[in-house]
Amino acid sequence: MVWQPEIDELNQxxxxxxxxxGEERVQKHLDNGKLTIRDRIATLADENSFRERGVLAGKATYEDNELVDFRPSNYVMGLGKINGRRVSIGGDDFTVRGGAADGAVGDKKTHQERMALELRIPIVRLVDGTGGGGSVKTIEDIGRTYLPGGPGFWETANDAMEQVPVVAAAMGSVAGIGAARVAVSHFSVIVKGTGQVFTAGPPVVERGLGMWVNKEDLGGAEIHAHGSGVCDNEATDELDAFEQIRIFLSYLPSSSWELPPHESTDDSPTRRDEELLSIIPRERRQPHIIRKLIKHIIDHDSFFEIGKFFGRSVVTCLGRIDGFPVAIIANDPMVVGGSLDTPGSEKMLKFIDLADTFNLPIINLVDQPGFMIGVEAEKAGVIKAGVRALQAIYQCSVPWATVVLRRAYGVAGAGHQNHSNSRWPYRISWPSGDWGSLPIEGGVMAAYRRDIEAADDPESYRQQIEDKLNLLRSPFRTAESFNIEDIVDPRDTRPLLAEWVQDAYRVLRISTLGPKGRGMRA
Amino acid sequence: MTDVKAEWPGVISEIKVSVGDTVTEDQEIIILESMKMLTPILSPAAGTVAEIAVEQGQYVDEGTTLAKLD
Incomplete structure (x- = not known):
């Protein structure tokens, strides 16, 4: 009992x-439909798994050496478990100075990131705060202005992006460095209605631009999960955000030095779904439903889409085959015909880097008419964004499987895998395979313009050439020359990929893992 | 009033509803041919078709209003 007084003080x-x-601010926070930071962590983490670090940090008030008041630091963080696996979790306490940095005591944010890097475990940031410098009130407190820097955060942020999974949730109005902490992540989710992300909030926008806009229209889920690409996913509420974080992490290893965790499944690796035989329409101009197709191939209930409402011509999702996590890229013919546009390229680039960083084998389901064309696409810089995505493909070194579902055209279509002699990506095609530099329909006019214009009946002559070339279009002719290595029954896709994924994981197990050296930008 | 807009350029291939028709959410309103793909443009909400703003065979830019729903 020697130290009992101190234990009492510790507990107090x-x-x-x-x-x-304080009660009033906490109640106001709850009334706004938000959980407190402590409840957020308790809800996200496995029961009783949270081990806080720095609970004693705060601003104390003493009277006659007696502690009379205490304002805790407004960043709560520590170690916890999610699905039984150790993670670091931290989040802003909005009820103390709006989560702004001037309410922080000690650099708990950077401490959390360093801890995660040292222990090689994921970083979860529950962001509900504003800028790094806090408010301009800081100026009054310290009696001077300051040159902004923030070296601590960026040093760890860059290391984290290539070493451990970084997950961020925007759970309130998040500005300045708070917004940056959401954006510089592998997976970000914004809570619909209560989460907003912006470089600066409405009052600053009004002063700087003379424009009044409410915070939801400025940086709500509609802006950032449905267009800008700043947040990958939106969550219907905070619980949904936590569920998405848990699911995302379930596909990833704890660090880039490890393999993604295998999960047992009762779904047979040799399952052959009949639907796959008819899922691609014979009429070339008819789209198909790509998400349905993906689900016929991967394990039941293992579909987790990232960035559903951004860059929609490309679908990127995590899934499992025979229990092994894989990263799946597919083109969606329902959106700009499945062509690769600027947002789609950006999404694809980040997803490939994510998979490569965390040793996830990649499956590319190709139905790609080429880069998006037209004035708007050019203005959006499609070729620049596109080549960056292709560079990511050629930089990535994880096992890669290509399934050509239908079209593979042009430079974008060529980028369905790394064709370097040093690589052997597994590649198969469905009988609906249809490929080339240019599609025959548009390409004929470009290649035979002179002949067509000189013909007595140009239109019928053009049709004649098209018909002649279409007879040569069968993918079996391509297979004769081993230009496509195999054409398979679509129903065999899952069984074949289940064998491939075993090979992929064996190769990864005997490879040297760890950061890839190219770094990873958000 | 809800506007149904073209999210990317293309040619109106087929108009599947008429003014006065009741439509459900996600019902096919128009087929837009773009990148040689016949893409269904779906109704963003349930309602009644108040106006069809385009004709079959017409080229539309990104952002063009195709129809209006009440």
């Missing part, structure tokens, strides 16, 4: 910290 101090910004 913890109780004060648990009060966060």
């Amino acid at each position: 101090r913890k109780e004060l910290a648990y009060k966060l910004g």
Whole structure:
């Protein structure tokens, strides 16, 4: 009992910290439909798994050396478990100075990131705060202005992006460095209605641009999960955000030095779904439903889409085959015909880097008419964004499987895998395979313009050439010359990929893992 | 009033509803041919077709209003 008084004081101090910004501010926070940071962490992490670090940090007020008041630091963080696996979790306490940095004591944010890097475990950031410098009130407090820097954060942020999974949730109005902490991540989710992300909020926008806009229209889920690509996914509420974080992490290893975790499944690796035989329409101009197709191939209930509403001509999702996590890229013919446009290229680039960083084998399901064409696409810089995506393909070194479902055209279509002599990507095609530099329909006019224009009946002559070339279009002719290595029954796709994924994981197991050296930008 | 817009350029291949028709959410309103693909443009909400703003065979730019729903 020697140290009992100190233990009593420890407990008293913890109780004060648990009060966060005080009853009134906490109630207001709850009334806004938000959980407190402590409840957020408790809800996200496995039960009783959270081990806080720095609970005693805060601003204390003493009277006659007696502690009379305590305002806890507004960043709560520590170690916890998600699905039984160790993670670091931290988040802003909005009830103390709006989560702004001037309410922080000690650099707990950077501490969390360093801890995660040292332990090689994921970083979960529950962001609900504004800028790094806090408010301009800081100027009054310190009696001077300051040149902004923030070296601590960027140093760890860059290391984290190539070493451990970084997950961020925008759970309130998030500005400045808070917004940056959401954006510089492998997976970000914004809570619909209560989460907003912006470089600066409405008052600053009004002063700087003379424009009044409410915070939801400025940086809500509609902006950032449905167009800008700043947030990968939107969540219907905070619980949904936590569920998405848990699911995302379930596909990833704890660090880039490890393999993604295998999960047992009752779904047979040799399952052959009949639907696959008819899923691609015979009429070339008819689209198909790509998400349905993917689900016929991967394990039941293992579909987790990233960035559904951004760059929609490309679908990127995590899934499992025979229990092994894989990263799946597919083209969606329902959106700009499945062509690769600027947002689609950006999404694809980040997804490939993610898979490569965390040793996830990649499956590319190709139905690609080429880069998007036209004035708007050119203005959006499609070729620049596109070549960056292709560079990612040629940089990535994880096992890669290509299934040509239908079209593979042009430079974008050629980029369905790394064709370097040093690589052997597994490649198969369905009988619907249809490929070339240019599609015959448009290409005929470009290649035979002179002959067509000189003909007595140009239109019928053009048709004649098209018909002649179409007779040569069968993918079996391509297979004769071993230009496509195999054409398979679509129903065999899952069984074949289940064998491939075993090979892929064996190769990864005997490879030297760790950061790839190219770094990873958000 | 809800506008149904073209999200990318293309040619109106087929108009599948008429003014006065009741439509459900995600019902096919128009088929837009773009990148040699016949893409269904779906109704963003349930309602009644108040106006069809385009004709079959017409080229439309990205952002063009194709139809209006009440």
